[in-house]
Amino acid sequence: MTRTESDVTQAFVSLTGRLAGGADVVELLTDLTADCVRLLDVSSAGLLLADARAVLHVMAASSERTRELEVFQVQRADGPCRDSYLAGTAISAPDLSQETARWPLFVPHARQAGFASVHALPMRMLGTRLGTLGLFGTEVGALSPADLGLGQALADVASVALVQDRTTSDQKLLNEQLQTALSSRVVIEQAKGVLAQQGEIDMVGAFRTLRLYARDHNQRLTDVARAVVGRELLGRQLLEHAAARRPTGR
């Protein structure tokens, strides 16, 4: 791991700055999961958020590959992220091959996707459980205490990003805020589908196209996705924008 103090500082400065600037929550949390992969000894990270019925939903992930997202999503039934959410504590599984009996649904899924270890960190706000940050590694082994501490700090930033009114102890208001965040994810997935079909691209490319358009037009990711789904903005426009950008991109 070649993380430097300045990498960590930069990540937090960027996250908190955008948080204060009212950034799109899905976009911010997606970047936060990418920070996890960059700063911690893990190859994939995902944020699961619970709804009012305690069902976990994928809120953001470092990869938009549908099969990888499924490794997070399958934990509605069983898995370390679900256990971490229910217990409100960190759950470490440094060697998934030893855990099949504990999580019969999740372990085969995770191993098939190439993962060998998982660490799940709870997201909380004023004593209320919100969800989990799942950190997946392709090698067997436990994360260092320093990595776990930094991971928990990132999970705490994610909690802050999700709950706008942090003085509230009103469960209903909290649920509404989480529901709004989850609806953003629904509309983004739908918009990805539109772009994937029209542009004959995969979901990773569709997400990139959506993000690029939002960023270049200084719009929020969710607003662009909503416009695509509402057919106020044509998928073609986004695809053409991405194509036009390609020669000048890296």
Next chain:
Amino acid sequence: MSAQERLRDALGASLAGSGGPLAAATRLCQACVELLPVDGASISLTLDGTNRGTFGSSSPLSRHLDELQFTFGEGPCLDAAHSNAPVLVGDLHDPADSRWPAFTDAVLDSGVSSVFALPVRLSAQPVGALDLFRTAAGPLGEDALDGGLLAAELAAAPLLDLLAGHTDWEAAGQPDDGWLQLASLERLEVYQATGMIMAALDVDATEALVRLRAHAFAVDLTAGQVAWQIVERVVSLDSGDWQDRGESGASR
């Protein structure tokens, strides 16, 4: 098990049984009257803010009250569906509240004093509302509102089945519990496939989900399984009937 969990399970279980989506919606409305402090319940279907009709009710009176909203083209149900937020009217006698003059007069005449309309959503989009009626005036109360919101969530499952034109759940091997049905719809691949159908068939999000569900029934798969086939392009959306691509054709 907490009281809230028991309520959750009882509402979910009310959808199980024979008779198709209309019967299931009616059972859900009856469960609301049994389990919540309300005297009547109905579920109406609205798309694009235009009321399409009542499709489940606890009693003929509740059905009538709900239908009044289509007659007059106004009412809390339409507003709840349109604004995608609950519309809670604790006292219809309140002269300060003049949002629905024709509807209010007719409802008061039938002895109902309060109406609570909760949006029913499919993929986060409002498609209808659950209306709860009470003869007594006064607020619904927090626990009852929570129960009503759970019922409104559940109402999405039979509503989608109705839209998909499916009337025989048993034949399609549907899970009994309403929550299981809902969970199969609330998956990332279902949302992604919905988007792909929108683009391929030039339909809106709700219509796309209806098509996906109808196709799932036709081929006896869950919505999630069909969604995977679409996302992974095992089936092509370009052909009108979503025929299998590749293997099945080649093997013949």
